[in-house]
Amino acid sequence: MTSSFPERSLTRAAMSQRTLFNTVMTVIAFTCGVLALVPLLAVLSYVIIQGFGSLSPSVFFELPPKALQKGGGFGNAILGTLLMVGIAALISIPFGVLAAIYITEFGSAQAARGVRFAANVLSGVPSIIAGVFAYGIVVLTLVKLNLGSYSALGGGVALAILMLPIIVKTTDEALQLVSQDLRQASVGLGATNFQTVSQVVLPAALPAIVTGATLAIARASGETAPLLFTALFSNFWPDSLFQPTASLAVLVYKYAISPFKNWQSLAWAASLILVLMVLITSIIARWATRQKA
């Protein structure tokens, strides 16, 4: 019997073309993997090294100092970021999750396609434009109503617009991953659509939905551009949703480009806090959903 395949030995030939090619490609893939990690590790370590040096308990509890003045902190910016991300989450999570439930569970195929397309387009909208939109919708309205102008509310709405498509998309995907068998099992027992969705489908998809919401929160808490002309900045504690409010991201932006040493080091500390806040949010979210599952 003659074979059309080239003759090869059963033992491993280290110098054969195939083995060499295989080794070279593995090395290239490994190098690319390492290179992809470099920026992440570099950013993280730089922020941690620089930030820890400027960190002190006072940063959490004190107001921003004057230029060149010793001490001080940015408690108002931490509070402002929590406040605005909180407002954004309160708006975008219910809307986003319900929209995703509608398109996967109840809506027609056309409606689903429309909403998915809209979410995709929205997620591509530059964050500065979300800011302009919130400025027009919230800030100018507040001015007209004589309630205020630049405000936490405006910042929250701008961030909500950025979070909405992320939440719709991740929830949509999470719900689609819930097996059809489970829905049929529930419906087959005499459950209504509402009971099926609320008691079977949502709990099954919850970990993925929480991950999506966390991602959205992480993204929103780092956004600067939309806050620049919706929430602006403030050197005082926020005492109303209708007043200019400080945020970590804007504080970093303002202080990092300032010529003053003490502001620059506060900017580093604020960057570190921002990174840690995102990290802690995602750890808590993962931990909370692991308990449930």
Next chain:
Amino acid sequence: MATNISTANDTETVLRTENLNIYYGNFLALQNIWLDIPKNRVTAFIGPSGCGKSTLLRCYNRLNDLIESFRAEGKILFYDKNLYAPDIDPVEVRRRIGMVFQRPNPFPKSIYDNIAFGAKINGYKGNMDELVEQSLRQAALWDEVKDKLRQNGSSLSGGQQQRLCIARAIAVQPEIILMDEPCSALDPISTLRVEELIHQLKEQYTIVIVTHNMQQAARVSDKTAFFNVRTTETGGRNGYMVEYDATEVIFNNPQQKDTQDYVSGRFG
């Protein structure tokens, strides 16, 4: 061509299928079905893939309503009510006519909650612990799980999961249990246990089972319907019922040549 022999049932008829045609869009999936299912008996549907036996099964609890292009013409009478009449609530139909699926599909909840779910959503007011125990006992699963009711249902083996699904179906106290190839994903020993369970359950319930396993149909059922599929000139495949009779007759002395060929393993 099919001649549908309608043999008299020895017990009351619970489900009467009259001139049922099922369409997916314009495609005729099942044609001209006449079939009476007797109470407290096991009725098996056998036939090659694509003959529409699962489709028919899912008509009995209106699970096909979930498919958008689905349409049924004709009648399915549950006692004297047409299940496809416009004033019928499919949610209540599904409570009275339960279903066990091909792949075990326990909810990602505890074993206890898997059973309690159906009862809760249907407004059960009795003692939940008792209901859970009784359902699991009926499904011959109680002894294996009584010490781990709080564990997730998916931690059980495949055979146990399927019995859990049967217990879950029983817990809402249906009159009929539909089983769509309940053993096709199980090993032979688990299959045997489920078959024993079917034997016990028919004292209280009417069971309709779809199976690809002819020995299984012969072992568990009292009556058997054989379905086949024919290809039309346009290339569509229409399912139809060839023969329906007592299980001994179908397996030992069928009236139709197609049935004879199928049960003796000559095609399908």
